[in-house]
Structures are given as C-alpha cells and as structure tokens.
Amino acid sequence: GAGVSQSPRYKVAKRGQDVAxxxxxxxxxxxxxWYQQALGQGPEFLTYFQNEAQLDKSGLxxxxxxxxxxxxxxxxxxIQRTQQEDSAVYLCASSPRTSSYEQYFGPGTRLTVx
Amino acid sequence: xxxxxxxxxxxxxxxxxxxxxxCSYTVSGLRGLFWYRQDPGKGPExxxxxxxxxxxxxxxxxxxxxxxKESFLHITAPKPEDxxxxxxxxxxxxxxxxxxxxxxxxxxxxxx
Numbered sequence: 020g021a022g023v024s025q026s027p028r029y030k031v032a033k034r035g036q037d038v039a040x041x042x043x044x045x046x047x048x049x050x051x052x053w054y055q056q057a058l059g060q061g062p063e064f065l066t067y068f069q070n071e072a073q074l075d076k077s078g079l080x081x082x083x084x085x086x087x088x089x090x091x092x093x094x095x096x097x098i099q100r101t102q103q104e105d106s107a108v109y110l111c112a113s114s115p116r117t118s119s120y121e122q123y124f125g126p127g128t129r130l131t132v133x
Numbered sequence: 134x135x136x137x138x139x140x141x142x143x144x145x146x147x148x149x150x151x152x153x154x155x156c157s158y159t160v161s162g163l164r165g166l167f168w169y170r171q172d173p174g175k176g177p178e179x180x181x182x183x184x185x186x187x188x189x190x191x192x193x194x195x196x197x198x199x200x201x202k203e204s205f206l207h208i209t210a211p212k213p214e215d216x217x218x219x220x221x222x223x224x225x226x227x228x229x230x231x232x233x234x235x236x237x238x239x240x241x242x243x244x245x
Contacts, residue, residue, distance in 0.1 A: 023176070050231055052231070052232065052233075054233075059237070059238075060237050060238075061137075061220050061222070061235030061236050061237050061238050062177070062220075062222075062233075062235050063235070064232040064233065064234070067230040067231065067232055069230075074230055075230040075232060078232070110176055110177070112176075114231060116231075117231075120165070120182065120231070121167065121179045121182055122167075122179070122231070122233065123179060124169075124176030124177045124178070124179075125176050126174075126175055126176045127175075127176050
C-alpha cells in the first residue's frame with residue numbers, strides 16, 4: 020500500500036524566503052508528526068497533530084515555523100524568512116493510533132538555505 | 134531530561150562477522166523503545182518496538198533486546214545489504230503525544 024509521501028523532495032531557498040513543505044500521511048492515520056534531521060544526527064521532534072488538532076508544538080525552534088493539518092489528513096510545514104540554520108531534512112511520520120506505537124516515516128524533504 | 138545515546142557512532146564489519154549496537158537511555162518512565170533503519174536519502178524504516186525489560190524481538194538477522202537502562206541490536210552473520218544507519222528512539226511516559234526522542238544513530242558498514 021501507499022506509504023507516507025512528502026513533497027518536494029528537495030528545496031533550495033535563498034535566505035529570507037518562505038517555504039512550504041507538504042506531507043501526505045498514510046490514509047486513515049490519526050497521528051502525524053514532523054521531525055527535523057540535521058546531517059549526521061538523529062531526527063528531532065518538531066510538532067504533533069491528532070487529526071486536525073495540533074496538540075504539541077514544543078519542538079518548533081522559533082515562531083518562524085508554522086504547521087497545519089486543516090482537514091486531518093495532509094499537513095504543511097511552513098518556514099518563514101528562512102535562515103541558514105534551517106538547512107536540514109524535514110521528516111513527516113504518521114501513526115494509526117493516537118499515542119505511542121510505531122510511526123511510519125516519509126522520505127523527507129531536504130531543505131538547503133543559501 | 135530524557136536522553137538517548139547510541140554507540141558506537143560507526144561500525145565496520147566483514148560479511149558474516151556478528152556484532153551488537155548499543156542504545157543507552159535515560160527517560161522518565163519508558164512507554165516504548167523503537168529501532169529504525171535509515172538508508173541514505175530515505176526516511177527511517179521501522180524495525181522493532183520493545184516495551185518492557187527482558188523483552189526480545191527478532192527479524193531475519195536482527196535481534197533486539199531491552200533492559201532497564203539500555204537496548205542492544207544484535208546482528209548475526211551480517212550481509213552487505215545490512216549496511217545502513219540504525220536509529221534508536223524512546224517514548225517517555227511523560228509524553229502523551231507519542232513523540233520520539235532519537236539517538237544520533239550508528240552507521241554500519243558490512244564489507245563483502
């Protein structure tokens with residue numbers, strides 16, 4: 020079956036530009052997570068949605084980062100006024116349950132800010 | 134503070150040479166410990182979930198075990214296709230959202 024998909028796979032942005040990253044979770048999955056992965060590091064949690072409700076945004080590094088999931092399926096991570104330190108791979112994961120248990124990851128979007 | 138540390142950072146093995154990867158964790162009430170495999174340019178691929186000390190799970194050449202302080206991923210007679218980065222993650226009891234706290238990973242290279 021179809022897994023988690025993300026688009027674009029690669030994004031190059033000039034410093035100061037806004038970007039939008041899309042995540043299509045597995046159909047029917049209630050939980051959706053965004054993680055940020057720097058080169059050579061493990062993923063770091065950014066934010067969590069249960070259906071359309073954003074229940075945890077404690078990992079968002081600044082108010083330039085904004086995420087939404089308006090209809091409880093597709094999610095968008097938006098970064099305003101990108102900075103070089105935002106360069107990373109952004110991973111989306113979904114899970115069929117509302118808490119705990121395994122998460123299924125998409126391929127990620129590699130963002131490079133020049 | 135909840136924390137996960139993996140060792141070694143990198144491991145080179147000859148094909149058929151068995152070894153173990155370590156994941157040490159400090160967490161306020163463990164709800165689950167997860168092992169993932171990540172190939173270059175791809176997202177993490179789920180391998181195992183362990184919930185309590187003493188639990189073991191196996192899949193092909195991989196076996197994961199759990200104690201109260203650490204987890205091991207044992208690789209028996211590895212093949213070149215086992216080369217990847219292996220990530221360990223925990224879910225803390227203090228979290229009711231399911232967020233995972235990852236270690237930095239162990240990059241495994243298996244030479245033929």
